[in-house]
Amino acid sequence: MSQGVSAEVSDKIPSFVGMWVQAVVFGMVFLFASFKKPWCVLLGLLFSLFLASGFYDMANDKFMYLAVIKEQGELYFLNGYASSFTVGVLALLGLIINRSVNARKNT
16 A cells, blocks of 8 residues: 555535635524524534534544645644634624623613
């Protein structure tokens, strides 16, 4: 087996654009959900951790990590974690907006 042979991984993992579109779409869903129902912020945070765990798992596999870095570049995992946590931040923002709207109604 030749050392130069490696399976392409780019077609099996999210692209930069794909991961950010996914983060914004799911983040907005959880923002509106947590605005209407404050307990939905927990779902948003759990979903955010679920997305981040996928990148963490990929980063901890030595062969996968090297293949992804070779094909996508060193910023791939940083973007993966940042896009994952964007979902949680948007969910928290929905809760914050909910609290501020309710505080204004009560004054």
